[in-house]
Amino acid sequence: MIEMTMAERKAFNKREKIIKSAIKIVNRRGYSGTTMEEVAAELLMTKGSLYYYFKNKSDLMFQCNSIVLLEAQEDLKRVLLDESLSIKKRLQEMVFIHIHYAIEENEVFNLIMRPEQLFSEEQLEEVLHLRDEYAAFFDKIIAKGIETKDFNTEDPIMLRMFILGAMNWIQQWYKPNGRLSKKEIQQRFWNYILKLLT
Amino acid sequence: MIEMTMAERKAFNKREKIIKSAIKIVNRRGYSGTTMEEVAAELLMTKGSLYYYFKNKSDLMFQCNSIVLLEAQEDLKRVLLDESLSIKKRLQEMVFIHIHYAIEENEVFNLIMRPEQLFSEEQLEEVLHLRDEYAAFFDKIIAKGIETKDFNTEDPIMLRMFILGAMNWIQQWYKPNGRLSKKEIQQRFWNYILKLLT
Amino acid sequence: MIEMTMAERKAFNKREKIIKSAIKIVNRRGYSGTTMEEVAAELLMTKGSLYYYFKNKSDLMFQCNSIVLLEAQEDLKRVLLDESLSIKKRLQEMVFIHIHYAIEENEVFNLIMRPEQLFSEEQLEEVLHLRDEYAAFFDKIIAKGIETKDFNTEDPIMLRMFILGAMNWIQQWYKPNGRLSKKEIQQRFWNYILKLLT
Amino acid sequence: MIEMTMAERKAFNKREKIIKSAIKIVNRRGYSGTTMEEVAAELLMTKGSLYYYFKNKSDLMFQCNSIVLLEAQEDLKRVLLDESLSIKKRLQEMVFIHIHYAIEENEVFNLIMRPEQLFSEEQLEEVLHLRDEYAAFFDKIIAKGIETKDFNTEDPIMLRMFILGAMNWIQQWYKPNGRLSKKEIQQRFWNYILKLLT
DNA sequence: GATGAATGAGAGTTCATTCAT
DNA sequence: TATGAATGAACTCTCATTCAT
Numbered sequence: 001m002i003e004m005t006m007a008e009r010k011a012f013n014k015r016e017k018i019i020k021s022a023i024k025i026v027n028r029r030g031y032s033g034t035t036m037e038e039v040a041a042e043l044l045m046t047k048g049s050l051y052y053y054f055k056n057k058s059d060l061m062f063q064c065n066s067i068v069l070l071e072a073q074e075d076l077k078r079v080l081l082d083e084s085l086s087i088k089k090r091l092q093e094m095v096f097i098h099i100h101y102a103i104e105e106n107e108v109f110n111l112i113m114r115p116e117q118l119f120s121e122e123q124l125e126e127v128l129h130l131r132d133e134y135a136a137f138f139d140k141i142i143a144k145g146i147e148t149k150d151f152n153t154e155d156p157i158m159l160r161m162f163i164l165g166a167m168n169w170i171q172q173w174y175k176p177n178g179r180l181s182k183k184e185i186q187q188r189f190w191n192y193i194l195k196l197l198t
Numbered sequence: 199m200i201e202m203t204m205a206e207r208k209a210f211n212k213r214e215k216i217i218k219s220a221i222k223i224v225n226r227r228g229y230s231g232t233t234m235e236e237v238a239a240e241l242l243m244t245k246g247s248l249y250y251y252f253k254n255k256s257d258l259m260f261q262c263n264s265i266v267l268l269e270a271q272e273d274l275k276r277v278l279l280d281e282s283l284s285i286k287k288r289l290q291e292m293v294f295i296h297i298h299y300a301i302e303e304n305e306v307f308n309l310i311m312r313p314e315q316l317f318s319e320e321q322l323e324e325v326l327h328l329r330d331e332y333a334a335f336f337d338k339i340i341a342k343g344i345e346t347k348d349f350n351t352e353d354p355i356m357l358r359m360f361i362l363g364a365m366n367w368i369q370q371w372y373k374p375n376g377r378l379s380k381k382e383i384q385q386r387f388w389n390y391i392l393k394l395l396t
Numbered sequence: 397m398i399e400m401t402m403a404e405r406k407a408f409n410k411r412e413k414i415i416k417s418a419i420k421i422v423n424r425r426g427y428s429g430t431t432m433e434e435v436a437a438e439l440l441m442t443k444g445s446l447y448y449y450f451k452n453k454s455d456l457m458f459q460c461n462s463i464v465l466l467e468a469q470e471d472l473k474r475v476l477l478d479e480s481l482s483i484k485k486r487l488q489e490m491v492f493i494h495i496h497y498a499i500e501e502n503e504v505f506n507l508i509m510r511p512e513q514l515f516s517e518e519q520l521e522e523v524l525h526l527r528d529e530y531a532a533f534f535d536k537i538i539a540k541g542i543e544t545k546d547f548n549t550e551d552p553i554m555l556r557m558f559i560l561g562a563m564n565w566i567q568q569w570y571k572p573n574g575r576l577s578k579k580e581i582q583q584r585f586w587n588y589i590l591k592l593l594t
Numbered sequence: 595m596i597e598m599t600m601a602e603r604k605a606f607n608k609r610e611k612i613i614k615s616a617i618k619i620v621n622r623r624g625y626s627g628t629t630m631e632e633v634a635a636e637l638l639m640t641k642g643s644l645y646y647y648f649k650n651k652s653d654l655m656f657q658c659n660s661i662v663l664l665e666a667q668e669d670l671k672r673v674l675l676d677e678s679l680s681i682k683k684r685l686q687e688m689v690f691i692h693i694h695y696a697i698e699e700n701e702v703f704n705l706i707m708r709p710e711q712l713f714s715e716e717q718l719e720e721v722l723h724l725r726d727e728y729a730a731f732f733d734k735i736i737a738k739g740i741e742t743k744d745f746n747t748e749d750p751i752m753l754r755m756f757i758l759g760a761m762n763w764i765q766q767w768y769k770p771n772g773r774l775s776k777k778e779i780q781q782r783f784w785n786y787i788l789k790l791l792t
Numbered sequence: 793g794a795t796g797a798a799t800g801a802g803a804g805t806t807c808a809t810t811c812a813t
Numbered sequence: 814t815a816t817g818a819a820t821g822a823a824c825t826c827t828c829a830t831t832c833a834t
Contacts, residue, residue: 007796014797032230033315035824048827049798057825117231155386158378161371162364162390169363180356188356192394209814234808246810247815255808403817410818428626429711432804443804445819453804513627551782554774557767558760558786565759576752584752588790605793630829642831643794651829 015053016067018043023064027106031061031118062123069130072101076137087145088194094141095193096186098167103182106171135160142197151197163193213251214265216241221262225305229259229316260321266306267328270299274335285343286392292339293391294384296365301380304369333358340395349395361391411449412463414439419460423502427457427514458519464505465526468497472533483541484590490537491589492582494563499578502567531556538593547593559589609647610661612637617658621700625655625712656717663724666695670731681739682788688735689787690780692761697776700765729754736791745791757787 021042025034036057040047054060079085079093119127138160145151153159167189174185202210219240223232234255238245252258277283277291299307317325336358343349351357365387372383417438421430432453436443450456475481475489497505511523534556541547549555563585570581598606615636619628630651634641648654673679673687713721732754739745747753761783768779 011796030230030315036826037824046799047825048800051826052797117228158383158386159390161367162387165367165370166360166364168370169359169366172363172366173359185356188353189360192357192360195394196390212814233806235806244816245808246817249809250814407817426626426711428624431802433802442820444806444821447805447807448818513624554779554782555786557763558783561763561766562756562760564763564766565755568759568762569755581752584749585756588753588756592786592789608793629827631827640795641829642796645830646793 011053015063018050018053019060019063019067022060023068023105026061026064034061036060058119058123062119062127065127066130068101068105069134072097073130073134073137076134080137080141087141087148087150091138091141091145091193091197092190094138095163095167095190098164099170099182099186099189102167102170103174106174135164138164145197153197159196163196166192209251213261216248216251216258217261217265220258221266221303221306224259224262225303228305232259234258256317256321260317260325262306263325264328266299266303267332270295270307271328271332271335274332278335278339285339285346285348289336289339289343289391289395290388292336293361293365293388296362297368297380297384297387300365300368301372304372307366307369333362336362343395351395357394361394364390407449411459414446414449415456415459415463418456419464419501422457422460430457432456454515454519458515458523461523462526464497464501465530468493468505469526469530469533472530476533476537483537483544483546487534487537487541487589487593488586490534491559491563491586494560495566495578495582495585498563498566499570502570505564505567531560534560541593549593555592559592562588605647609657612644612647613654613657613661616654617662617699620655620658628655630654652713652717656713656721659721660724662695662699663728666691667724667728667731670728674731674735681735681742681744685732685735685739685787685791686784688732689757689761689784692758693764693776693780693783696761696764697768700768729758732758739791747791753790757790760786 018039022034022039025039025042029038034057036047036050039060040050050060054063075097076094079090079097082090085093139156142151142153142156142160146153146156170185170189174182180188216237220232220237223236223240227236234245234248237258238248248258252261273295274292277288277295280288283291337354340349340351340354340358344351344354368383368387372380378386414435418430418435421435421438425434430453432443432446435456436446446456450459471493472490475486475493478486481489511520515523535553538547538549538552538556542549542552566581566585570578576584612633616628616633619632619636623632630641630644633654634644644654648657669691670688673684673691676684679687733751736745736747736750736754740747740750764779764783768776774782
């Protein structure tokens, strides 16, 4: 979107590679369990080098969080604005997307449990802002559905929190080879959600 | 329940006091943010002394988890077995209890996010067992409700996971002086749950 | 002066031992050249142990500075209040004391060159306060001498700065086996100072 | 003085620019507080480039020191050799020059507090040599003054050390907006010095 | 000439854990 | 029982230095 020289692009790519790597580690070890050393090792770098790309650990963690959230937002937005789909279908897609991220990017997703402890004030503000934006996508489609009488509920905000909570929690018990596949979970959760909304 | 000498009882009490203190700290700082130092300080002890009562930090954390879960189990059991109440009423009470714990004992409750990282294999087994037991209380009442036609759902296990997830997540956004009081949240969540079950 | 239990006294002594050790290192390496590692090694401890006694490096450095300055203040005060000595004799003694410290405790004395960079605001305030107090001892005896007509000068503050500066600088060139001994330097400097004051 | 090709001259100029920049930083941050990064940033370069012009940090610091000292020497020499001025007047000018440098180039001037720590043996030798040369200018004019009976003192070397020390120390307490201006300080210090010399 | 990138040694700091008393 | 003291491993972060391009 923004013009970059070759060198800038290269640096940008490297930064992204690091973030992707860090995301993997965070998903395995959690935030405080992740060490700069391990992130570096995964990339065959030395930890000192990471500081060329990121101010400090908290900065790196912050960017991990942002990148995942922004990606998910992109996916949601595409569906939200796709007028070829019915309201219900759109929400369903969004639910599927959310569950996908909750399962695949379990720790990093919107799941920093105590972000106040990890992030600087400035970062925290943006983290919370990103989360709000994310949630707003769901609010929007629900509001539309209420307008069109597809959905019906009082206090849609609280209901959205109920629903997102249920989905976020999946990562706590999901196991790749469990009784139900990701697809089946998505389908059943969607059924519950639909029931709540009508 | 078990016979104890005076000395044993004294030690037992002390252990409990330490756990209660630790729970407070964990709720404030999270697991990895909790230091033995701070736990000891809260009790006007030195951290060395803690090791007389607990093998190590992980042991202390484990007991924190257990005590909260056992307490909550006690509360649930009392309601579950109270035949003077209707099935629905009983589940409602249980929901209220669960939300109460999720809010008041937010971090410790059933919420060690990645227990594999914190606990030894042995401990982990028990942690997971306790969780299962806990969840089973809900399964039981739901099963009863299905029998009596109070409730109606296929795959009650999955639905229970949906519901517990939604409730567990409350701690992520609950603020003591938020728009809705604990009581109001309990009520609304109960409404949603009832809708899902009928 | 203050009541202490055995244990407290022991800790106090240890702390003092560490400070004394640190002072040696600082005199050898300068402030930023001093590492916690080396201070610990000198005492056959590990650097981690230092943190049992001092909050951080800056705290240790601060206490080094304070202890030397306070000791020197004690020495000065004893002379200043010794009414059995003439004013001139008292100032002479004080000059000798100052030169002694400047030579023997060269780096730590009042000589942190850029204290703003090393100390926290709080510490800095006390450091500067201690320095001011120290200088005030000289101001007092000079003021007395002016009263008694022993001394004669306008702007005694500026003159005191001139004199202390000259003495402080000794550490920059003093060598134990140089042309003049400490005693001779003290005597000559006193001659110059007397000339300036009369 | 020495023939240079265009390219050499260009490099020479660049080197000087870097030194000037470095001097600024050193005056602000002290020797060990100065980073190659910051020096480079001030010049909109990258720190890697500095190594094209200087072997290492110590080399750069060394040249900073030299350049300031050589400049000051130039100034002193001009006055020293100006036979149109009286001996006293000449010394007065030299004192003013010295105080000027002590205030304006506070950290770099002759003030590397522990040069043994920073410089290689080779460099150290030259640093000390430059300092001696510098001091010798003062020795020369004082010697002349003694010859002409303008001044009178035994051990003029020691007295010169006393005087230079007093002046060097100014940087420890001088503040741009203090009670006395630079000019006033220069005047008073000159009065003291004159008193010492007659 | 200049730079982006990487390195590696070492610094300060934290903290669970141990143990003699 | 309790503690003061010490430890050591691990961690974050800094920075002078190098080098291919």
